[in-house]
Amino acid sequence: MPATLDGQLVIAISSRALFDFEAENELFEARDDHAYMALQRERLDVPAKPGVAFSLVQKLLAFNSGGAPRVEVVVLSRNDPISGMRVFRSAQHYGLAIQRGVFTRGAQPWRYLRPLNAQLFLSANEDDVRAALNAGVAAARVFPLSAHASAEHPHELRIAFDGDAVLFSDEAEQVFQREGLDAFQAHETARVLTPLPAGPFKPMLQALQQLQRSPGEQMRVRTALVTARSAPAHERAIRTLMDWQIEVDEAMFLGGLAKGEFLREFEPDFFFDDQAGHIASAAVHVPAGHVAGGVTNR
Structure with a gap:
């Protein structure tokens, strides 16, 4: 066999x-x-x-x-x-x-x-x-020249994800790119009870959740959502994860602030984002990968 x-x-x-x-x-x-x-x-x-x-x-x-x-x-x-x-x-x-x-x-x-x-x-x-x-x-x-992961968490796998076009689809990002921040906030507020469509990394987060629920003897999982969203658009993201029955350990709604220094404090083994600017900010501090899909990469 x-x-x-x-x-x-x-x-x-x-x-x-x-x-x-x-x-x-x-x-x-x-x-x-x-x-x-x-x-x-x-x-x-x-x-x-x-x-x-x-x-x-x-x-x-x-x-x-x-x-x-x-x-x-x-x-x-x-x-x-x-x-x-x-x-x-x-x-x-x-x-x-x-x-x-x-x-x-x-x-x-x-x-x-x-x-x-x-x-x-x-x-x-x-x-x-x-x-x-x-x-x-x-x-x-x-990016091979990204900073390498911290050695401070030898028994904890730490992974950070951007939201739109990574965990979620780029539906809301398309509105932002086309019409600006106010339209984006209005779009997300009006659809706060409607889960966002899945992005390419939803199955990966689900698989990590399974590892998290039955950890190995030597390793645990800690995840973070690190997004440029801010209130009130944060709520649709959280409700989407709740609808998926997926938990993240930390969530950072940064409202456009540079992500690098926040990731430096979280110390992930890897960070995934669809925007090159966010990757440039992150790669100085942590291992980072560019998700080259969605509206920002067309």
């Missing part, structure tokens, strides 16, 4: 999101993949340094200790198979139980998300992220 990943939270991640391959990537971006492969071959026995999403992956895999596996991490990469050897060796060096990978040597890897039944895809390649979002998979472009 073939193996199955049914019932597990499946995370697909590129090599550059998991490990620091920026020096090697300079050769890859130059389209000299033979030189890139030769360099990776030379460094097979040199563990790559942790990348921006390393802490996220390490903590997610910790939920598998002491019982049936609940999280599967698969490397899904434009790298070649030789470079894949170094990825697996680096994972083994750090004690990351990663056993599956797909390496496409420059071809689009996102098409393998469907057979993997992945709920999240993290990549440094914006085209792959956009393609994944269009295919209905939660995805974010990782």
Whole structure:
């Protein structure tokens, strides 16, 4: 009987999101993949340094200790198979139980998300992220030069989400972009009892809630909603989460304030937002990923 990943939270991640391959990537971006492969071959026995999403992956895999596996991490990469050897060796060096990978040597890897039944895809390649979002998979472009996660919470997985176009659809954001703040507030007040449509990251938050309800022996989950909304538009967001029967531990309704310093205090292992300006503010302080979908990214 073939193996199955049914019932597990499946995370697909590129090599550059998991490990620091920026020096090697300079050769890859130059389209000299033979030189890139030769360099990776030379460094097979040199563990790559942790990348921006390393802490996220390490903590997610910790939920598998002491019982049936609940999280599967698969490397899904434009790298070649030789470079894949170094990825697996680096994972083994750090004690990351990663056993599956797909390496496409420059071809689009996102098409393998469907057979993997992945709920999240993290990549440094914006085209792959956009393609994944269009295919209905939660995805974010990782910024390899983002700050790395704090080491202050070794037994707590912390993830922060923006609201509109991330957890929720971009329905309300379209009103804001088209008609401005006053129209946005009026729109949300008039629809306060109508749940917002789901955004691409709702299934991810639901999966985290399941981990939160039955935590592993070594790891807990703490989530935060970090949004530019303010009162009175905050209420529709909260009521939507209530309708979904999803809880978040913290909610920040910032009314347009820069998010970076608030995220610095929350100290997430990762933050997801659809607006490049918010990511720029956040990446100085925490690992951040750009959800390249919705009206602000068209």
